[in-house]
Amino acid sequence: xxxxxxxxxxxxxxxxxxxxxxxxxxxxxxxxxxxxxxxxxxxxxxxxxxxxxxxxxxxxxxxxxxxxxxxxxxxxxxxxxxxxxxxxxxxxxxxxxxxxxxxxxxxxxxxxxxxxxxxxxxxxxxxxxxxxxxxxxxxxxxxxxxxxxxxxxxxxxxxxxxxxxxxxxxxxxxxxxxxxxxxxxxxxxxxxxxxxxxxxxxxxxxxxxxxxxxxxxxxxxxxxxxxxxxxxxxxxxxxxxx
Amino acid sequence: xxxxxxxxxxxxxxxxxxxxxxxxxxxxxxxxxxxxxxxxxxxxxxxxxxxxxxxxxxxxxxxxxxxxxxxxxxxxxxxxxxxxxxxxxxxxxxxxxxxxxxxxxxxxxxxxxxxxxxxxxxxxxxxxxxxxxxxxxxxxxxxxxxxxxxxxxxxxxxxxxxxxxxxxxxxxxxxxxxxxxxxxxxxxxxxxxxxxxxxxxxxxxxxxxxxxxxxxxxxxxxxxxxxxxxxxxxxxxxxxxxxxxxxxxxxxxxxxxxxxxxxxxxxxxxxxxxxxxxxxxxxxxxxxxxxxxxxxxxxxx
Ligand SMILES: Nc1ncnc2c1ncn2[C@@H]1O[C@H](COP(=O)(O)OP(=O)(O)O)[C@@H](O)[C@H]1O
Ligand SMILES: [Mg+2]
Numbered sequence: 301x302x303x304x305x306x307x308x309x310x311x312x313x314x315x316x317x318x319x320x321x322x323x324x325x326x327x328x329x330x331x332x333x334x335x336x337x338x339x340x341x342x343x344x345x346x347x348x349x350x351x352x353x354x355x356x357x358x359x360x361x362x363x364x365x366x367x368x369x370x371x372x373x374x375x376x377x378x379x380x381x382x383x384x385x386x387x388x389x390x391x392x393x394x395x396x397x398x399x400x401x402x403x404x405x406x407x408x409x410x411x412x413x414x415x416x417x418x419x420x421x422x423x424x425x426x427x428x429x430x431x432x433x434x435x436x437x438x439x440x441x442x443x444x445x446x447x448x449x450x451x452x453x454x455x456x457x458x459x460x461x462x463x464x465x466x467x468x469x470x471x472x473x474x475x476x477x478x479x480x481x482x483x484x485x486x487x488x489x490x491x492x493x494x495x496x497x498x499x500x501x502x503x504x505x506x507x508x509x510x511x512x513x514x515x516x517x518x519x520x521x522x523x524x525x526x527x528x529x530x531x532x533x534x535x536x537x538x539x540x541x542x
Numbered sequence: 543x544x545x546x547x548x549x550x551x552x553x554x555x556x557x558x559x560x561x562x563x564x565x566x567x568x569x570x571x572x573x574x575x576x577x578x579x580x581x582x583x584x585x586x587x588x589x590x591x592x593x594x595x596x597x598x599x600x601x602x603x604x605x606x607x608x609x610x611x612x613x614x615x616x617x618x619x620x621x622x623x624x625x626x627x628x629x630x631x632x633x634x635x636x637x638x639x640x641x642x643x644x645x646x647x648x649x650x651x652x653x654x655x656x657x658x659x660x661x662x663x664x665x666x667x668x669x670x671x672x673x674x675x676x677x678x679x680x681x682x683x684x685x686x687x688x689x690x691x692x693x694x695x696x697x698x699x700x701x702x703x704x705x706x707x708x709x710x711x712x713x714x715x716x717x718x719x720x721x722x723x724x725x726x727x728x729x730x731x732x733x734x735x736x737x738x739x740x741x742x743x744x745x746x747x748x749x750x751x752x753x754x755x756x757x758x759x760x761x762x763x764x765x766x767x768x769x770x771x772x773x774x775x776x777x778x779x780x781x782x783x784x785x786x787x788x789x790x791x792x793x794x795x796x797x798x799x800x801x802x803x804x805x806x807x808x809x810x811x812x813x814x815x816x817x818x819x820x821x822x823x824x825x826x827x828x829x830x831x832x833x834x835x836x837x838x839x840x841x842x843x
Contacts, residue, residue: 314624350718368720376718383712387569388768397708401719406701433766453719 309358332505375455440471555688557779564758578635585642610735663746752802
């Protein structure tokens with residue numbers, strides 16, 4: 301049984317059709333990169349699968365069931381730029397938010413929630429920054445906080461939107477170690493990734509996307525020059541030179 | 543209680559409720575919505591009056607909630623159909639407000655309700671419009687309504703504190719873990735509406751915006767903790783209410799105007815002196831954000 305099955309997915313922003321007939325299946329324990337040019341619909345694909353943006357048609361199933369029935373098993377790491385880092389809160393608090401779904405209505409997070417959040421901050425090497433206001437963290441540290449928040453959710457399937465964008469080398473290593481550990485413990489991870497150079501090193505599967513699926517499969521099979529060129533069209537040359 | 547006592551209490555209740563609600567208006571980047579709702583609730587009040595032929599608390603609150611929600615829904619509707627957010631706020635609120643003004647002028651006459659009163663408020667009259675409350679005796683109607691609204695606001699904010707926090711900070715994550723983001727948005731709009739309408743008598747539609755936005759904006763400059771920001775914002779609202787009243791007495795000028803002016807002074811002082819964001823501390827320490835370079839990279843990609 302596949303962990304995630306997407307069939308004939310279409311989506312748009314008003315008249316701008318962004319996703320066209322997207323279909324793919326993801327196996328348990330895979331670490332997949334979603335790769336494609338800017339505006340290819342990568343972020344939109346995540347949002348549509350998570351029902352944060354409406355689909356026009358198509359089907360998405362998680363663990364052979366619907367999202368509403370499996371919400372606690374699905375974790376999401378939005379693009380770092382999607383939130384206001386000047387918000388009055390600290391790193392520990394942000395990580396605790398990953399547990400809010402489990403705390404329950406009319407209840408406040410308790411000591412055990414706090415301990416879990418601390419542990420997951422420590423896992424990302426951020427224990428010393430728990431009380432730090434989030435605007436006082438570097439971009440890499442902010443991304444680690446986001447990762448810690450995902451870890452604390454203890455989901456089985458993760459979607460991450462560009463977790464490696466604009467982070468320092470140490471953070472990149474820390475995040476990749478975390479992703480590999482997740483994979484080893486049987487979790488499934490899909491990561492929007494922008495760096496073509498590292499796809500082969502980091503990911504065992506790749507989904508090449510440009511409004512529709514250009515190629516999908518094991519990295520060695522799908523991540524061919526030909527497919528990448530098809531996904532990026534004429535813009536690839538610029539990418540390589542830059 | 544003395545006449546002055548009632549006025550100060552009423553004004554402080556306005557400062558507290560508006561200060562607390564205002565924090566979330568700022569953090570959700572919805573300051574414009576406060577402006578909109580403070581005007582459109584006029585339509586709700588007029589409509590409630592036309593239907594029931596009397597101006598009393600519960601009817602006004604219901605009218606305000608309905609028009610507040612209507613405002614939020616219409617803004618959302620236009621926005622989802624390609625109108626820019628601020629343009630759609632502008633269009634919706636001026637139109638609904640205009641309908642309210644026309645209804646007052648043509649249907650209501652000036653016996654009970656007039657536009658100037660609604661816009662400017664008249665806190666000086668508040669202590670004379672009393673009602674009988676069991677145990678408390680005679681209490682000004684506006685004061686009682688404000689106290690009731692403050693209680694509702696406090697209960698709703700405390701009961702769903704973590705939900706307000708997460709939906710303000712990261713609505714996408716909130717939705718992905720099953721928190722009803724849209725429902726909470728409309729609950730919040732209802733809170734803004736009842737706070738506004740309850741503050742109406744005291745400060746009017748224009749000044750209520752100052753009470754909603756400015757103390758919260760000032761509090762934001764002082765702290766990095768949401769809970770402290772809430773306390774500070776409420777406190778700034780109360781301080782502004784007191785200062786505004788005494789300045790108005792001293793200069794013999796509009797009380798609501800002085801109160802709004804006082805919020806501006808509180809903000810200015812905060813802007814100059816606050817430790818984290820203040821102009822003074824920036825000058826003294828010249829500190830830079832640690833992540834400026836990376837943020838620029840982000841903006842490009
Ligand atoms: N909120 C939005 N409103 C309107 N158009 C959008 C919105 N978000 C994205 N788009 C458009 O949808 C397309 C795909 O965007 P996105 O999914 O963010 O691409 P990617 O993440 O692959 O760079 C782009 O053309 C973008 O301009
Ligand atoms: Mg994107």
